[in-house]
Amino acid sequence: MRAAAFSPVFIIESSFVIFAPDSLAPLNRMLKLKIRSCFSGLSALAVALAMTGSAFAAPAPSEPVLVTAPVRVVFSPEESGVKAIGELVGRAQKEVRLSAFHFKSKAVAEILAAAKNRGVDVQVIIDPKNLTSTKCTAQILTQAGIPVYVDSEHRTAHNKYIIVDERYVETGSYNYSDHAERKNAENMLIIDSPELARRYLSNWDAHRAHSKLLAGALP
Numbered sequence: 001m002r003a004a005a006f007s008p009v010f011i012i013e014s015s016f017v018i019f020a021p022d023s024l025a026p027l028n029r030m031l032k033l034k035i036r037s038c039f040s041g042l043s044a045l046a047v048a049l050a051m052t053g054s055a056f057a058a059p060a061p062s063e064p065v066l067v068t069a070p071v072r073v074v075f076s077p078e079e080s081g082v083k084a085i086g087e088l089v090g091r092a093q094k095e096v097r098l099s100a101f102h103f104k105s106k107a108v109a110e111i112l113a114a115a116k117n118r119g120v121d122v123q124v125i126i127d128p129k130n131l132t133s134t135k136c137t138a139q140i141l142t143q144a145g146i147p148v149y150v151d152s153e154h155r156t157a158h159n160k161y162i163i164v165d166e167r168y169v170e171t172g173s174y175n176y177s178d179h180a181e182r183k184n185a186e187n188m189l190i191i192d193s194p195e196l197a198r199r200y201l202s203n204w205d206a207h208r209a210h211s212k213l214l215a216g217a218l219p
C-alpha cells in the first residue's frame with residue numbers, strides 16, 4: 001500500500017481510493033502507523049471504516065467526505081495523459097468542466113472541441129497568464145463555441161482538473177501542455193466518484209462566479 005502525504009490526502013490500495021481534506025491529515029498519519037504496526041493484513045478501506053465509525057454516514061458539503069471509488073493512475077511521460085483525457089472526455093454524454101493553470105495543449109483543446117461538436121456542454125476556466133503565452137490554445141475552444149472564463153481573482157489559478165458528467169474527476173500535477181505530455185514527470189488520477197465530482201463541481205462553480213468570459217467566447 002502506498003500513502004500520499006500531500007493535501008488532499010489520498011490512500012490508494014488496488015483500485016480503491018480514500019479521500020479526505022486537510023482536517024483529516026492526523027487521521028491519515030494515524031492510519032499509516034496502525035497499518036504498519038498491527039493492521040498490515042487489512043485493506044486501507046477496512047481500517048478507515050473501522051476507525052471512523054459512522055462519522056461519515058451523512059456528511060454536510062462543508063465537512064470531510066470519505067470516498068471509495070475505482071481509480072486510474074497515469075504517469076507521464078511514460079504514459080500518455082492526452083490519451084487518457086481523450087478516452088475520458090470521449091465518454092462524456094452531458095457535460096465537461098475543466099479548470100486549467102497551463103492550457104497549451106492543442107491535442108487537449110481539440111478533444112474538448114470534438115466533444116462540443118457532438119453536443120456535450122463544455123466549459124473551461126483558465127489562469128490569465130495563458131493569455132500572454134503564444135502557446136495558449138484557448139482560441140481553438142472559442143472557435144468551437146466553448147465558453148472560456150479567465151480567473152483573475154487569485155495570484156495564480158493553479159487548479160488542474162476535469163469533471164465529466166457529474167461522475168468522473170481527472171486531477172493531479174498534469175498540466176494541459178506539451179511539456180506535461182512529453183518532458184515533465186507528471187501524475188494524473190481519474191476517479192469514478194459522483195460524490196467527489198459534486199465537490200469539484202462546487203469548486204468549479206465558485207471560481208466561475210468570479211471569472212470573466214474571454215472575449216470571443218460564447219456564454
